[in-house]
Amino acid sequence: MSYAKVIVNLALDKDFDYLIPQALEGKLEVGSQVIVPFGSSERRGYVIAFAERPVHRGEIKPITSVCGDESKIPSSLIELGKWMADYYCCSQEQAVRSLLPGAVRRGMVKPKTVTYYELGDKAEYDKVTGNPRLHSQIRVLKLIEKHRRLTLPALEALAGTGRSVIASLLKKGALNAVAETVGRDPYEGVEILPSRPLELNDEQSSALKRITVMMNDTAKKSRVLLLYGVTGSGKTEVYLQAIAKAIEEDKEAIVLVPEISLTPQTVSRFRERFGDMVSVLHSGLSDGERFDEWGKVSSGKVKIAVGARSALFAPFRKLGLIIVDEEHEHSYKQDKAPRYHARDVAVMRGLMEKAVVVLGSATPSFESYHNAITGKFEIERLSKRADDCLMPEIRVIDLKLESAREGKTHYFSQTLVTAVRDRLARGEQSIIFLNRRGYARQMLCEHCGFIAECPDCSVPYTYHKKKQILSCHLCGEHIPAYPKCPDCSAEDIRYSGAGTERLESTAAELFKGAVIARMDSDTMNTHDDYEKVLNSFKKGDIDILIGTQMIAKGLHFPNVTLVGVINADLSLHMPDFRAPERTFQLLTQVAGRAGRGEIKGEVIIQTFSPFNPAITAAVENDYEGFYEEEMEIRGQLGYPPEKHLMTVYLKGPDTDKLSDFSSKIMESLKTFISEDIIVSPPSPAPIERIKGKYRYMIIFRGNKLRRLRNALRQLLYTSKIPADIEVYVDVDAVNMM
Incomplete structure (x- = not known):
């Protein structure tokens, strides 16, 4: 007799011994999903190991059944899950549960089927068509004869007849109904124009050559490359050509992007180059779409998986390359168990499966850069923009001086207003960045000092003018906005601090006739909203795009020649040792949206702290100098990456x-x-x-x-x-x- 160690969907951090019945001998593998008796019920679980004898005493129950291949996890991923459980202090069950989508894990979603109607028995066909009184049935048969096969909706629309006619033909045998499994395509109807590889410059060629050598040399100890390239340096083209090399060697590739919002644009780039070889995996898909996309990867129908954090666990068996784009992004860290960092787990998966891992960024995380300069990772630099585009000119506006001169602080400095109007006159586009949504940061009564705060959280409510609500951005609760102070009934309420909603309103007053759009989590409610706005911006239908950090990275619009940063200090003074690093990264990334075409770009940064090292380093594009200065402080305090x-x-x-x-x-x-x-x-x-x-x-x-x-x-x-x-x-x- 042989036994399987099974974990069930409970956070017990414990496996259970089950007897493998004779009927299932040879049919189970590490990673197989099984149904097992558990207490007085049955549960789904995963086989994580086999044993010749059980560890647990007492009666050992047999496994009830094994689930289909679509829910099987490769054994290499099971090993990765064990490492995650150990390193990230979570249960084995939580780690394994993160390895596959809930739609697959729960077994509730079934393949989608479509029923087609085809001609049936020839003799019955002749009987019907030979009887002129059956004109409705004849019309149906002639349509199917013309089109070979039709679905029920198409048949009803073309024939203009009811289902009773079709049912009669089926009963006679003149028609056959054939059910076929079809895939759910999240990009159905999206037109893709094939693209060809671009000519690489010397630095890009060097990076591609290094990646290719690393993929071919499986004995090489270092299998991680930091691709450190300035914004617009052509990192994506290096990714595309590196993946092509992997596919030539019959290997597979995973591409991670930091947020779901980036996925549609990224997927388009990869589908234009690789067509149907690309699958998309992220939480923005429906359960059915996730089920089908996972199935395409698991069955080997695709070679490339693109998506956010969870795409890292695409069940490839011949993985050759993992690309982590914008590797510095903190959204790669999951905020619930298992609290893994996708970048670091990617490095571990690459190590386990002998795949090359490429970490790409214009502003590398200090951890990755430290690993590169100390020899743990390899490094390639892309120091100039592709197509010889110039880096943008960056100007800093001291809001203290602006306030003293104007008598108050305006959200748009006079310099920024003039620059935007200049772009409007020239038919160019502008991006305005503020990393705070809503209309105002807080509601304050000027009479008694009352501040509207969330009763469940240690923060003030944010005012949203359009919806007339006060909303807590931590717990999500909201209440109607107060027409007067709830404490003293005074009506002199002041809303202080600007968000993107107020900027949109102010911009509409300042720039009459301009087409303005806003992108933040208040306006991007569905999966399609993001694409619609970006497509309109790309076509030039929008003059000014206002938004939060979702517009700060990964976007390529050649007609954007101006980026305005309304307040560079928002992330700078947070009680977090990484606040300067995040500020530098955010400013550098958003500045990189300007001047990606033939016209040199301009960036205007408004700040009350013009001489802060993070801001001066971003202005001078001096990553290395900023890193050295910050590391002195972190080294003294024992903060990462020092410890x-x-x-x-x-x-x-x-x-x-x-x-x-x-x-x-x-x-x-x-x-x-x-x-x-x-x-x-x-x-x-x-x-x-x-x-x-x-x-x-x-x-x-x-x-x-x-x-x-x-x-x-x-x-x-x-x-x-x-x-x-x-x-x-x-x-x-x-x-x-």
């Missing part, structure tokens, strides 16, 4: 209980904290309360955290944690708020 960082979060309704329990956790971990580990003891998080729950955090920094990490994982799944307290660990945390 690893791990945060323990505690959430609950009672702040005193959180404080007490966090102290108990610290006490239980004392023996696992070595001398080289820096500990920031339990304290309230910068955002102290979200959704009615208070938040505490403990921060550990060090280069040898494995023993402590294992102790924390053990604590999470074996210790008794109060029912009203949630504890989780964020390894390599990127959000310190």
Whole structure:
């Protein structure tokens, strides 16, 4: 007898032994989805290993059945899931669950079928067509004879007849109904014009050659390349030609983009080059589309998977290349268990499957750049824009001086207003960037000082004028906007701080006749909204595009010659050690949208901190100098990438209980904290309360955290944690708020 170790869909971090019945001998593999008896019911689970004898004592129940091949996870991904569970302090079940879409995992979605009607028995056909009184049936048969086969809707529309006529023909045998499985295409109806490889410049050719050598040399120790190229340097063309090389060697490729909003544009570039060899995997698809796209990858019908974070787990068996575009983006870090970073898991998957991993960015994360200059990763630089386009000229507007001169601070400085009007006169386009949505940051009563705050979170409500609501951007709750102060009934309410909605309103007043569009999470409600606006902008139907960070990266519009940054300070003064790095990245990325055509671009940055190192480095495009300056500070404080960082979060309704329990956790971990580990003891998080729950955090920094990490994982799944307290660990945390 042989046994299988199975994990079920419960966060127990425990596998269970099951007997493999004789009928299933030889039909199971690591990664097979099975139905098993569990307690008084049955559950779906995954085989993660086999054993000759069970570890658990007592009765060993047999596996009930095995599910179809479409839900099977490759054994290499099961191993990756085990590593994720260990490294990111989550259960095995949570890690394996993240490896495939819920639509596949739950087994609720079935293949889509379409019924076609074809001619049936020839003798019955002759009987019907020989009887002139059956004119409706004759019309149906003649239509099918002409078109060979038709669906029911098409047949009803063309014949102008009811279903009873078709049912009669089916009963006679003159018609046959044939059901066929068809794929759900998320890009059905989208016209794709094939593209050809472009001629590469010397730097691009060098990068492609390095990637090709790395793919061919499977014994090579370093299999990660940082492609550090300025905005507009042609990184995507290098990706495309590297994938072509992989396909020539009968290998497969994964392309990750940081957000769903980037996916349609990226997918178009890859489909134009590779046609039907491309599959798309992201959470914006319907369950049916995700089921079919996963199936195309799993069955080997496609060679390339493009998508956001979850596309990393595309079930390829001959993976040769993983590309992580905009690798510095923090949206690659998942904010719920397993709290993995897609960039780092991509590196691990590449190591396990001997695939090359290319990390691309104009503003590399400090972690990746540190790994490159210390020899852990290889590096290729693209120092100039493709097609010899010039880098944009960047000007800084000191809002303190502007305010002193004008007597108040305007959202659009006079310099920016003049620059936008100049572009409108020349028929060129402008992008205006502000990384805050809504109309105003807060509602303030000037009479009594009342500020409208979310009762469940430690933040003020944001005012949305069009909907006349006050909304909390942390928990999502909203209430009708107050017509007067709820405390003192005064009507002199002031809304302070601008968001993109107010900018749109102000721009409409300043730039009469201009066509203005806004892109933020308030206006982009559906999967198609993003594409519609970008297509209109691309065609020149929009003069000014206003938006948040979703317009700051990955977009290529040659007619954009001006980018205006309304307030560069928003992300600069956050209580997070990465705030300067994020500000530099955001400014550099949004500046890179300007001047991608024949006309040199201009960027106007408005700030109250014109001499801050992050802003001056972005203006001078001096990544290396900024990195060196920041690393001096991080080295002294022991922050990444100098050391690893791990945060323990505690959430609950009672702040005193959180404080007490966090102290108990610290006490239980004392023996696992070595001398080289820096500990920031339990304290309230910068955002102290979200959704009615208070938040505490403990921060550990060090280069040898494995023993402590294992102790924390053990604590999470074996210790008794109060029912009203949630504890989780964020390894390599990127959000310190």
